[in-house]
Amino acid sequence: MNTLTLSGVARRAIPAAVVAATTIACADMESSTAPARIAAAGASTAVGQPSPGLCTRCPEVGQIAFASNRDGNVEIYIAADSANAVATRITNTRSDEMNPAWSPDYKKLAFVTNRDGNLEIYTMKATGVGVVRLTNHPANDAHPVFSPDGKKIAFTSLRDGNPEIYVMNADGTNVKRLTVDGASDASPTWSPDGSKIAFVSDRVQKNYPQIWIMNAADGSDAVRFSPPTAVERSPHYSPDGKRIAFISLRPNANDLVWREVTKDPQPP
């Protein structure tokens, strides 16, 4: 059986035992290429300690939230978006934390962790405190993304047997299923006006995922965004909503691509 890793790259970048704990079963949505090296220590500070170049109260300063295995297991860090920025670890557990997603005001992060036995979605302040569990289901939940108004979170869940897109209130209430399909639907991203959600799905050809767009309100009117020329993953709407960036996979390499949304969607 193939698996979809929560990070996409995690399967190649972290130990197999960790990856085994952070995967959800579904049709393959990625290809494996070269292995990553795992060696010496990385630059970082501990939870709660100040970090040069990092300003968690300054939204005008760009920050990168990311997952890293630099301290032994996968934790979430924040670093300024500049060269050689020192990272601050904002989670510190024996489990794995990943898939950080900023709230629209950049004060909170949604993330995924297996700290309670399986993959669930949590939120926390950008400083790492105020952790709140949002989902509580025996099946894995992943890929959280805040809606542009911060009131909802879209995510991927296996709770109905295969990966589907769901949406819930930002406090974890009112979970609603958006996609109903026997194929794998995953990796949602909101349009800036909140009216659409783009995602990857292999509903036309199994194990050949492509980007689709649907109405965010109810999952209706799903249309294929791209012509069926390559396997695609990880869509992300541009801030003006005019483009979607994604990864296009070829047998031995990947391309970073964006496509204009104004192009007529491809028929299913």
Add this chain to the structure above:
Amino acid sequence: MTHTVASDFNSMDKPTWSRDGLQLAVSMLLPGGQTYVAMDAFNGTGMTFAGVTNGYANFSQAWSR
């Protein structure tokens, strides 16, 4: 219109637009390890910055810029 920002890299994943829509961050495999890399989204001027790896893996990034 489709625009290829970067090609022929291994292990690319999770593109994230900057807030001004001019740059993209993406994780990819560099000589020092897997990490996030920011680049111009339009004119191909190359890497703006990259996360420090020291051999470890940085991935699943999200950009607040």
